[in-house]
Amino acid sequence: MRTVEVIRTIAAVREWHRAAGDVGLVPTMGALHGGHRGLAERAAREGTAIASIFVNPTQFGPNEDYRTYPRAESADLELLAAAGCAAVFVPTVEEMYPPGDDTRVVPGDVASRLEGAARPGHFAGVCTVVAKLFGIVRPARAYFSHKDFQQLRVIQTMVRDLAMGIRVVPFEIVREPDGLARSSRNAYLTPDERRRAVALSRGLFAARDEWARGTRDAARLRATVRVVASDAGTPEYVSVADPVTLREIDGHAERAVVSLACRVGRARLIDNVLLGMSLEELARL
């Protein structure tokens, strides 16, 4: 049986890195599912893979689910071992944020809308912890699902702006058989909410189908998503935005990321589809 080396301190990661050489990092908050498995398998195929498991307090708002976010370390370690990861970094909050820690990496325009507007400070928390993880692990490659599409663009922009010299690898969204995007927060759903939640991906797929039939009008695509997704609840936002800038598109959309956020029971779920742009093109930004 494969095993994964569990590392709990920054000093031990640096030690491990000296022997490992060129590595790929899969940053996670744990409670791993098939989406993470895909990321970890890809990282392992492309070199020595290290994952991190850290529920990062600075990216949660005061009324968000930091305390209740699911934790499942032993199952996570099994999944990462099976996926071929060589190591996993599982720090404490004190290891990542020692007393007096207060430097922050603050993203710019690309972080200002959508999730950035809905969750003030969220992306500064994300950038700060990812910058720390990059400093600790010094990966050549880092793997992110485009399920958190704006997060992926924020990280790509940080890596470019701070000249970090790391290749950010976007990975496809892994979905349940009925289309619901895999998410650790799906665990919050009751059976009834789980049935309703599928309307979110159905709404996005309806927009994708319309796009395939030639529709390019952003307002019409948004309306389609809203109608279909309403079976799950009233979305916080439905967006048809430019995939590079995340700016909302008025009128004709030659390429777009169609995204939404919606509360279903106590879960706040997000999902998106990328239209007119491939993951390979996204990777080259």
Add this chain to the structure above:
Amino acid sequence: MRTVEVIRTIAAVREWHRAAGDVGLVPTMGALHGGHRGLAERAAREGTAIASIFVNPTQFGPNEDYRTYPRAESADLELLAAAGCAAVFVPTVEEMYPPGDDTRVVPGDVASRLEGAARPGHFAGVCTVVAKLFGIVRPARAYFSHKDFQQLRVIQTMVRDLAMGIRVVPFEIVREPDGLARSSRNAYLTPDERRRAVALSRGLFAARDEWARGTRDAARLRATVRVVASDAGTPEYVSVADPVTLREIDGHAERAVVSLACRVGRARLIDNVLLGMSLEELARL
């Protein structure tokens, strides 16, 4: 005659680094003087040394001297070659801040007082450009004079908080024979202002002498500096602060950085003396 390799693009630095291996970085804004020479010589003694010359626009306020800051590239290259630097990175503003660049590294409490209070945004500009330089050069060591004492502490804190894994090496202040701290901005002084400016270091030395005679009262040390330095002008601030936190000391000072900022003609000059703490102790923070 020694020469220094001049590198103007990020891509070329990365290429150079692959061959150079473990390097030490001396970040500068150019217009180099004996203080920089000391830093560069130390970096060259301890390994392969690369300097950078970049007048960083984001650390200047709107009414500061960004446009008039002295530039002297050819003399700078001679000095760096003579000091034993292997290479120097001299980027354009567009190379460091391409269109759309807007991620910022924002320091916390240690940056909030003194220069941080006098120059809003200054240290975010410093942290951002130094983080970029670290990302580009990936140095094992980086050399900073303690002439900009708070800057040194801000950089040390950033390196710790973002787990950059770089050794920050503090270097002594290099002074003119009469005691004035070497600074590129001394070039702004008229002969009369130059004569008056020496009162700044004299004020700090007077406090150091009092300390040596046993005075530990922060208010008395501040008063001594003010009296002696007044021959140069009215300081913007005279500070007796803890060298680690930069918090102003009330009462008994067991260790301190005594610092001031003062406008002399069109030059804004800063200087400091470190009491009760060695540079070696500072390096270990």
